[in-house]
Amino acid sequence: MTPDTSRTPAAGPDSYYGRPVIKAPSWSAQDIAGYFFLGGLAGAGSVLAAGAQLTGRTTTATALKVSSLTAVGLSAAALIHDLGRPSRFPNMLRVFKPTSPMSMGSWLLSAYGPAAGAAALCAASGRLPKAGAAATTAAALLGPALATYTAVLAADTAVPAWHGVHRELPYLFAASATGAASGMALAVGPLHENAPARCAAALAALADVAALRAVERRLDTVAVTYQEGRAGTLMRAARALTAAGAAGAVLFGHRSRAAAAGAGLALLAGSACTRFGVFAAGIASAEDPAHTVGPQREAVARRTAHSK
Amino acid sequence: MRDDLYSGTGQDPARDAGHTNAPPRVGFFTDTSVCIGCKACEVACKEWNAIPEDGLTLTGMSYDNTGGLGASTWRHVAFVEQPTPSGRTMLPLVEPDRAAGGPAEATGMRWLMSSDVCKHCTHAACLDVCPTGSLFRTEFGTVVVQEDICNGCGVCVPACPYGVIEQRPTDGRAFKCTMCYDRLGAGQEPACAKACPTESIQFGPLDELRERAALRVEQLHDAGVTEARLYGHEPDNGVGGDGAFFLLLDEPEVYGLPPDPVVTTRDLPAMWRHAGIAALSLAGSAALSFVLPALTRRKARR
Numbered sequence: 122m123t124p125d126t127s128r129t130p131a132a133g134p135d136s137y138y139g140r141p142v143i144k145a146p147s148w149s150a151q152d153i154a155g156y157f158f159l160g161g162l163a164g165a166g167s168v169l170a171a172g173a174q175l176t177g178r179t180t181t182a183t184a185l186k187v188s189s190l191t192a193v194g195l196s197a198a199a200l201i202h203d204l205g206r207p208s209r210f211p212n213m214l215r216v217f218k219p220t221s222p223m224s225m226g227s228w229l230l231s232a233y234g235p236a237a238g239a240a241a242l243c244a245a246s247g248r249l250p251k252a253g254a255a256a257t258t259a260a261a262l263l264g265p266a267l268a269t270y271t272a273v274l275a276a277d278t279a280v281p282a283w284h285g286v287h288r289e290l291p292y293l294f295a296a297s298a299t300g301a302a303s304g305m306a307l308a309v310g311p312l313h314e315n316a317p318a319r320c321a322a323a324l325a326a327l328a329d330v331a332a333l334r335a336v337e338r339r340l341d342t343v344a345v346t347y348q349e350g351r352a353g354t355l356m357r358a359a360r361a362l363t364a365a366g367a368a369g370a371v372l373f374g375h376r377s378r379a380a381a382a383g384a385g386l387a388l389l390a391g392s393a394c395t396r397f398g399v400f401a402a403g404i405a406s407a408e409d410p411a412h413t414v415g416p417q418r419e420a421v422a423r424r425t426a427h428s429k
Numbered sequence: 430m431r432d433d434l435y436s437g438t439g440q441d442p443a444r445d446a447g448h449t450n451a452p453p454r455v456g457f458f459t460d461t462s463v464c465i466g467c468k469a470c471e472v473a474c475k476e477w478n479a480i481p482e483d484g485l486t487l488t489g490m491s492y493d494n495t496g497g498l499g500a501s502t503w504r505h506v507a508f509v510e511q512p513t514p515s516g517r518t519m520l521p522l523v524e525p526d527r528a529a530g531g532p533a534e535a536t537g538m539r540w541l542m543s544s545d546v547c548k549h550c551t552h553a554a555c556l557d558v559c560p561t562g563s564l565f566r567t568e569f570g571t572v573v574v575q576e577d578i579c580n581g582c583g584v585c586v587p588a589c590p591y592g593v594i595e596q597r598p599t600d601g602r603a604f605k606c607t608m609c610y611d612r613l614g615a616g617q618e619p620a621c622a623k624a625c626p627t628e629s630i631q632f633g634p635l636d637e638l639r640e641r642a643a644l645r646v647e648q649l650h651d652a653g654v655t656e657a658r659l660y661g662h663e664p665d666n667g668v669g670g671d672g673a674f675f676l677l678l679d680e681p682e683v684y685g686l687p688p689d690p691v692v693t694t695r696d697l698p699a700m701w702r703h704a705g706i707a708a709l710s711l712a713g714s715a716a717l718s719f720v721l722p723a724l725t726r727r728k729a730r731r
């Protein structure tokens with residue numbers, strides 16, 4: 122979609138003293154972008170853990186189960202920390218509301234958390250293998266949803282850089298989550314077990330590039346919020362780290378323990394940068410009235426042109 | 430997704446929300462053409478609702494030191510200070526001969542004043558996304574936050590396409606205009622409308638207000654004020670119609686209002702669908718990652 126240059130600019134200034142039209146979320150980047158990253162790491166990690174379990178890669182499976190439990194624990198802590206009144210957290214489960222991604226997420230988290238916990242405890246202790254297998258399966262089934270629902274949480278807002286890409290964002294989050302989980306598997310798993318992680322890292326990096334390009338194409342003029350400032354720096358770092366991590370994993374990940382661990386850490390860092398970058402782009406787009414007014418004026422112009 | 434899960438899909442949000450004996454839906458019609466910028470509404474709102482002070486700094490924006498709507502400002506009077514094309518100083522409607530155009534003065538300005546408020550949307554994004562049910566639809570068709578249930582998650586803040594609702598920094602909970610729910614219950618009009626000396630803020634049944642607004646625009650157009658237009662009045666706009674709508678004398682963005690707001694949850698079915706497909710593709714690519722190495726290993730062995 123190209124910007125509509127034929128449109129005559131409206132009379133008068135474009136904004137009220139340059140003040141934002143919508144309110145940016147007051148979420149702290151550390152808590153909420155951190156929550157996005159940790160949720161993705163946990164969710165995709167549970168899927169890889171189940172696969173590793175099924176294919177007899179038990180060391181990797183156990184390590185991933187423990188990392189998923191740690192990640193989901195930390196993510197819940199981040200979420201609760203971000204509430205102005207943590208004591209009110211139980212209100213989150215007062216209603217079941219599909220129109221509220223935050224409500225669906227709370228329910229998802231309260232189903233996934235115990236499953237991931239049981240899977241990790243059974244694997245680490247070696248007790249109750251049957252229950253452990255059931256919990257592993259449950260966590261693997263809920264994991265993908267945990268990794269992608271946060272995209273809906275961000276997109277179901279009036280924030281131009283998020284809502285504008287409500288179709289593309291879930292794929293970016295899925296790719297980023299897979300990148301993080303494969304990175305974790307590379308970092309913690311033994312060499313002879315890491316073939317699937319190397320493969321997942323490559324797929325995740327490819328999907329990441331494709332999804333990010335789709336995001337920038339869809340956003341048109343608002344795409345600058347992903348390219349400039351803090352978000353731009355983070356997104357560039359994310360791209361470099363993810364590419365380096367995936368390349369390192371594919372080329373050297375099967376030969377050297379150090380190379381596998383390094384590639385894994387790069388993938389983890391790349392995924393974190395993606396989440397913090399997306400978060401920063403959203404804030405930047407909410408704070409600049411041009412990103413709210415511009416696309417909306419174009420929508421009006423398109424509608425009037427249509428009805429004529 | 431079922432339509433009735435949204436806060437309202439029809440034009441009768443109170444009944445859609447389950448109020449069986451709902452009175453007619455009420456709202457605000459704010460006619461900015463008669464606003465004199467006295468801020469009586471801002472003050473009356475603060476007084477009646479006992480809203481705390483929210484900063485005593487000067488913004489440097491004309492006479493506007495409140496800046497915008499927020500957790501502790503539920504009515505906000507905008508002062509738009511505009512250079513006029515003719516170069517003459519003018520007040521919006523006080524002009525002896527609008528068409529003639531007077532002698533050019535370099536300092537020509539006009540003021541547009543407008544009292545902004547929560548729109549009490551028919552399809553309210555803030556209400557749809559609230560995970561606790563703290564935001565609810567009243568029997569009057571308005572949207573209210575219950576302070577004792579809000580847990581300060583803050584999703585309603587970026588969800589509002591008008592930038593109205595906000596968390597109070599001191600306690601994290603979200604606050605906004607309630608259209609004086611307590612006064613409505615007692616058969617009274619909201620404090621701002623009561624205090625407005627020029628009747629720029631009119632309160633009443635929404636249908637009646639819409640009729641009155643249409644007449645007022647016609648009257649202004651006949652008087653040569655061709656720039657007068659209504660904002661938020663159509664029941665089929667992006668939020669299903671505003672419970673509080675406006676008569677403006679310039680483009681909405683001049684007053685800091687979005688030109689084409691859309692309820693954020695409108696695209697929610699598409700969002701859940703794409704998230705579902707993305708989740709499946711995550712699981713699929715993970716499965717592929719286990720199958721591919723196994724296949725290549727088998728091939729290598731052969």
Ligand code: SF4
Pocket residue numbers: 547548549550553554555556572588589590591592593594605
């Ligand atoms: S204007 Fe914003 S805060 Fe008011 S009802 Fe609409 S969405 Fe909610």
Ligand code: SF4
Pocket residue numbers: 558559560561562563564574578579580581582583584585586602603
């Ligand atoms: S901040 Fe309060 S009112 Fe807003 S969505 Fe969260 S719980 Fe609901």
